[in-house]
Amino acid sequence: MKYRPSNGTEGAIFQERFCDRCAHDDYDMETGEGTSCDILMRTMIHGVDEPEYPEEWQQEPGEVPRCTAFLSRDDGPVQPKCPNTIDLFDQGGKA
Known part of the structure; x- marks a missing residue:
């Protein structure tokens, strides 16, 4: 189910845990450079x-x-999955 922080403190804790360390949000408030995460922006302007x-x-x-x-940000770029590696969690149409 969709999550919405119940108050500003809970929202700040969530942002610190995820948004502040996420590669999708590299906006620097001091320099005004980088990009902000669209997800974070939409949580601020839309109701749940x-x-x-x-x-x-x-x-x-x-x-x-x-x-x-x-x-x-610490993990670096996402590495593509090797096409020869079996996905243990994909049933591939099998039961």
């Missing part, structure tokens, strides 16, 4: 029930909230 509110901010019952698009 609006279709424009991002699906990427999720929280399942009993779990901590997360951003499914999070990509740590």
